[in-house]
Amino acid sequence: MTAKAGATPAFDYRIEALPERVAILASGGLDSSVLLGVLARRRREVYPVYVRTGLVWESAEVMTLRRFIRALRLNNVRPVTILRLPMNDLAGDHWSMTGRNVPGYDAAVTSNYILGRNLTLLSKAAIFCARMQIGEIAMAPLESNPFPDARPEFFRAVGRAVELGVGIKLKVTTPFAGLSKAEVIRRGSGMPLVLTLSCARPQRGIHCGGCTKCAERIEGFREAGIADPTVYASAGRRKPAQR
Numbered sequence: 001m002t003a004k005a006g007a008t009p010a011f012d013y014r015i016e017a018l019p020e021r022v023a024i025l026a027s028g029g030l031d032s033s034v035l036l037g038v039l040a041r042r043r044r045e046v047y048p049v050y051v052r053t054g055l056v057w058e059s060a061e062v063m064t065l066r067r068f069i070r071a072l073r074l075n076n077v078r079p080v081t082i083l084r085l086p087m088n089d090l091a092g093d094h095w096s097m098t099g100r101n102v103p104g105y106d107a108a109v110t111s112n113y114i115l116g117r118n119l120t121l122l123s124k125a126a127i128f129c130a131r132m133q134i135g136e137i138a139m140a141p142l143e144s145n146p147f148p149d150a151r152p153e154f155f156r157a158v159g160r161a162v163e164l165g166v167g168i169k170l171k172v173t174t175p176f177a178g179l180s181k182a183e184v185i186r187r188g189s190g191m192p193l194v195l196t197l198s199c200a201r202p203q204r205g206i207h208c209g210g211c212t213k214c215a216e217r218i219e220g221f222r223e224a225g226i227a228d229p230t231v232y233a234s235a236g237r238r239k240p241a242q243r
Contacts (some may be wrong), residue, residue: 023138030193032139035138075166085120102201106215137173139174182223
């Protein structure tokens with residue numbers, strides 16, 4: 001077919017994904033760390049990706065994530081790739097960046113919402129995947145995640161947009177989407193779960209024990225019936241899990 005005069009010629013660009021490779025958006029938290037371990041046990045070539053956006057707990061998370069990966073002792077897990085996408089210009093006044101007014105132990109799960117969080121992470125990670133010929137990126141939202149950017153239709157839309165705009169077929173997978181925190185903890189049995197960080201205000205790498213994220217972790221271990229190996233800075237601020 002002959003292009004019309006003045007028409008812009010089509011630019012057909014395709015990147016072939018290598019099926020043995022999988023990326024994971026790894027935060028150093030309990031959920032994504034267990035998922036990382038699960039993927040690694042399947043003997044795929046796992047690429048952990050951490051996106052720094054300016055949150056106050058990022059340095060503690062990166063340190064913990066690297067320790068967890070070393071403790072796995074699996075040759076098919078690559079070193080952590082650190083990507084940067086600063087969001088301070090848009091969200092510099094948010095508690096996640098200031099460290100002030102962090103949601104407390106009894107706060108609703110919705111208080112943890114960060115506008116556009118998954119879109120931010122995936123947009124940068126997708127470019128990494130394209131450069132590394134990776135056609136699947138895994139994330140670890142759980143059944144309790146109520147946020148709009150954790151819906152299956154959102155992840156499908158991201159994959160389609162990446163294929164259209166970047167040229168690689170990228171599938172966003174969420175293997176833990178139907179699981180509770182306790183179920184994830186049980187799946188992580190035998191993994192070094194003490195080397196994970198689920199806290200919005202860690203103190204020198206130690207969980208504060210009083211934020212919403214710590215509450216989810218504490219009650220998750222209790223519900224799982226597994227001893228919690230975590231050290232908490234303020235154990236007196238914890239409350240018994242509600243039955």
